Amino acid sequence: MTDPLLTVRDVRFSYDRGNGTALRIDELSLARGEAVGLLGASGSGKSTLCLMTVGLVPRSTPGSFQGSVRYLGREVAKIPADEIAGLIGLVFEDYDAQLFSTSVEQELAFGLENLRCPWREMRERVDAALQVIEMKNLRRREPATLSGGQKQRLAIEATLITEPELLVLDQPTSNLDPAARQWLLRRCRWGREGKRTLLLAEQDPEVLLDETGHPVVDRVIVLRDGEIVADGPASMILTSVDLLRDAGLRPPQTALLAEAAGLTTPTLSPEEIAVALRPRMGSGPRPATWASTPDGSSALTFDGVGVRHPGTDTDAVHEADGEVRGGEILAVVGPNGAGKTTLAKALSGLLPLTAGRVLVDSRQVHELPRHALAQEIGYICQNPDHQLFAATVEDEIAFGPRNFGLSEEEIEDRVYEALTVMDLHEVRKQDPFALGVGTRQRIAIASVLTIKPRVLVLDEPTTGLDHRQQTDVMAHLRSLHEAGITILLTTHNMALVAEFATRVLVVTEGRITFSGSPRRLFMEREVLDAANLLAPPATQVAQALGLDALTADELLRRLSGRRTRDEEAPCVP
Known part of the structure; x- marks a missing residue:
């Protein structure tokens, strides 16, 4: 040896x-x-x-x-x-x-x-x-x-x-x-x-x-x-x-399916899981139905948008057209270097356009004064440390409204509300950089919330977070969404897309190549292949069984004959 x-x-x-x-x-x-x-x-x-x-x-x-x-x-x-x-x-x-x-x-x-x-x-x-x-x-x-x-x-x-x-x-x-x-x-x-x-x-x-x-x-x-x-x-x-759970980790989706289904020989292959689950389906596969959150009015519209890489003559985004609908969680996905972050920054008014326009309430985003833009669209960097600088969490969150000249009473009210929404009261007097990355992410979000934007744009909000931190951040984002804030996020996490997104934009080589529900996206094999994307394992198992399910929990509900919570919603591809 x-x-x-x-x-x-x-x-x-x-x-x-x-x-x-x-x-x-x-x-x-x-x-x-x-x-x-x-x-x-x-x-x-x-x-x-x-x-x-x-x-x-x-x-x-x-x-x-x-x-x-x-x-x-x-x-x-x-x-x-x-x-x-x-x-x-x-x-x-x-x-x-x-x-x-x-x-x-x-x-x-x-x-x-x-x-x-x-x-x-x-x-x-x-x-x-x-x-x-x-x-x-x-x-x-x-x-x-x-x-x-x-x-x-x-x-x-x-x-x-x-x-x-x-x-x-x-x-x-x-x-x-x-x-x-x-x-x-x-x-x-x-x-x-x-x-x-x-x-x-x-x-x-x-x-x-x-x-x-x-x-x-x-x-x-x-x-x-x-x-x-x-x-x-x-x-x-x-x-x-x-x-894995005891260690604070999220087990693989296929491991969860194997355990929940009581499979005697646990496996991690979606194909093998589907074979093992098929006898439990009873009368046969249920037909798939696309379900989605009802469309809202447009929070943002954009047409013909072009953006160039800084310091180059190369376009990062080409002729992008579309909208961000009020009240949705819109996920922007695609391969590395496709232009996702560039598009998100352009829609937030943070990058100049070489062509096209972005509108909010018929006003061009790139012509709005900064204070007016901040009240419409809030942007959260992929690395929260890039936008944190104050000595305490409380000062960080108060910075925005203080710069708007609000009264101390109004500032206190907004800071208290943001601390409550993002569950930060216990750390309000601490140095943000002495806290964990998940907490710093929540601080960055809270510091934008005090401006009360209608649209929140987040660049890879779960990058570097463990399972508990991801669950925490996404639970808070879901609460904000339920309170009426429109959310746009870029991500590579397809399980997150399956669980949280109401609609998806796929960006490939600077162009929008798909717009639709997560259910529809995961059925479009050519779109997935072209964008280097893979459906989550639980979705793959469901597709092999002919079932309409995106997550492990949803698949198990389907197998048990129970209705999924979004089944009553209108079917919108």
């Missing part, structure tokens, strides 16, 4: 400004060529462990450390940085933090230059990498101007290009479209010398499954409160519904 590639023994680590032990691991090892999934909710210790694998904990992180982390028997923290860079590759959860070059090709070349790669070979490897991540025509673009998904792919490829023997990825697919996520996980597994050792940290177990429901890793480790609570074969851990 060969020695492990990486071993972690008797490790205890506490951050200087943290509360208690952040990580407590008695023993952990990774074998050569093994792919290991590291699952855990936010704050479970995943990122801390990832940083330990390259020695950034304890070498560059203030805190108390004891124990050993060894790479082929050598203490990782004592291996020189230039040497470890050629052995272990790490992609941070905050991938923006490791992109710093002035062009895409320079970003790819940086690691190779530091490893003294010969110029000709470096040129060949950079060209090959550009081809792989489909950025040959973007080679001279500044990374900061790329979409979130493109940045994430670039950060991963800039690490892969150095051919590390161990690749450590901290939530590497958070901004990738579903098809790109599957492709990337397969790519990360293989290096030029064969199978690469892979440690993949995630807070969504579904990510560790391919499109057929089979695990993309050999083994799964589950962390909770800084300790390992499970370590075993991927197929066993990913079907352990109670274990």
